[in-house]
Amino acid sequence: xxxxxxxxxxxxxxxxGGRVVKGVNFENLRDAGDPVELxxxxxxxxxxxxxxxxxxxxxxxxxxxxxxxxxxAEQVFIPLTVGxxxxxxxxxxxxxxxxxxxxxxxxxxxxxxxxINQIADRFGNQVLVLSVDARRAPTQSGFEVTTHGGRKxxxxxxxxxxxxxxxxxxxxILLNSMDADGTGSGFDLEMIRAVRAISSVPVIASGxxxxxxxxxxxxxxxxxxLLAASxxxxxxxxxxxxxxxxxxxxxxxxx
Amino acid sequence: xxxxxxxxxxNLRSAERxxxxxxxxxxxxxxxxxxxxxxxLVVPGVGAFGACMDQLNAIGGAEIIRERVSSxxxxxxxxxxxxxxxxxxxxxxxxxxxxIFDGEVSxxxxxxxxxxxxxxVSVATGSQLFAGIEDELFYFVHSYAAxxxxxxxxxxxxxxxxxxxxxxxxxxxxxxxxxxxxxxxSGNAGARLIQNWAKSx
Numbered sequence: 210x211x212x213x214x215x216x217x218x219x220x221x222x223x224x225x226g227g228r229v230v231k232g233v234n235f236e237n238l239r240d241a242g243d244p245v246e247l248x249x250x251x252x253x254x255x256x257x258x259x260x261x262x263x264x265x266x267x268x269x270x271x272x273x274x275x276x277x278x279x280x281x282a283e284q285v286f287i288p289l290t291v292g293x294x295x296x297x298x299x300x301x302x303x304x305x306x307x308x309x310x311x312x313x314x315x316x317x318x319x320x321x322x323x324x325i326n327q328i329a330d331r332f333g334n335q336v337l338v339l340s341v342d343a344r345r346a347p348t349q350s351g352f353e354v355t356t357h358g359g360r361k362x363x364x365x366x367x368x369x370x371x372x373x374x375x376x377x378x379x380x381x382i383l384l385n386s387m388d389a390d391g392t393g394s395g396f397d398l399e400m401i402r403a404v405r406a407i408s409s410v411p412v413i414a415s416g417x418x419x420x421x422x423x424x425x426x427x428x429x430x431x432x433x434x435l436l437a438a439s440x441x442x443x444x445x446x447x448x449x450x451x452x453x454x455x456x457x458x459x460x461x462x463x464x
Numbered sequence: 465x466x467x468x469x470x471x472x473x474x475n476l477r478s479a480e481r482x483x484x485x486x487x488x489x490x491x492x493x494x495x496x497x498x499x500x501x502x503x504x505l506v507v508p509g510v511g512a513f514g515a516c517m518d519q520l521n522a523i524g525g526a527e528i529i530r531e532r533v534s535s536x537x538x539x540x541x542x543x544x545x546x547x548x549x550x551x552x553x554x555x556x557x558x559x560x561x562x563x564i565f566d567g568e569v570s571x572x573x574x575x576x577x578x579x580x581x582x583x584x585v586s587v588a589t590g591s592q593l594f595a596g597i598e599d600e601l602f603y604f605v606h607s608y609a610a611x612x613x614x615x616x617x618x619x620x621x622x623x624x625x626x627x628x629x630x631x632x633x634x635x636x637x638x639x640x641x642x643x644x645x646x647x648x649x650s651g652n653a654g655a656r657l658i659q660n661w662a663k664s665x
Contacts, residue, residue, distance in 0.1 A: 305475050
């Protein structure tokens, strides 16, 4: 077997109050709202990592989220990334103690970029994923950072922000295309190419996956890992089918 | 009984659960007597080499490891818990390691770091850890690694991987062994490696 780092396939689950809240249409699931059950199933299906996106609105929900992370980490033995609601270093500490392997930050880093340095200095850059919600715009690079799920401009060029994040110590970039998100019409390949060209850390591409060929196209564009939600939740394509297709196309994949 | 050494480095709960799957009793401890007397000792570790060594020394961990190794008691280092078993590390300044294995832990020469994800390994002949899982992939997350110089550690079984350059993925000598990757995060293959190690206790 050639010694080549495998490209990663990462399903993403939206959770609130410790329950999966975005539509999940899975067979063989007693409780479609239980993140631990879904995490197990995705683990068995060959997911290389799992990402939980905590969309809880209230503070009370945070302790439920911590408990969910803890239950998942005790039963699912693949890496777990948790994003959403991280405002300060102690939030990261709590999640890592509960069993998260990585955390992703987004809005809080835009408001306070020093948070990146603080987290990376304390826990190492390998725990920190910078989640960038980007869309096409007439900025220097042609891509800008957005907030509020892509509805508002953050007033920052996306490539400038990625470079700053890396300089401050993030270990990975999660690049979400807000134009492609939810369309199922494929990843934003130009955006992936643009970020890959300037990034010295791994790039996880997200947004737009709708059919099998979309995944290899994103890897061709330079993504190190691919994250998707609906396409897996609704069984439009399965992780096994994606992995079989990528293997057939010559990519190094963990089967 | 398996003891997981708690010296303030990283989350230990998923490691605890992964080792419990072997059927052995598992304790998380920073108590030197417990750590010395356990059938197997797991030394985890995340973060920077120097910070890990400082935390390890704060609980007398280096002495515990040396004593276990010299008395032939099974000891398993994971990730930075492997790195600190080498002579020295150059992450954020020069640091002394515990010195069980010879070699320096230094920055991997690769254009994209950290090395994150599942990689295959070139398994050392006669490895016990990898018995039956020679062709599996394991989960790595690190930027620094012990470089494999064949002239060093001649008495050890050195399993390597490659990312930009070749480096140590795992090392075994007598009753001391270590992995750069995270077996507790490496799915079924990792579970099998942990089982292989536990069987030797």
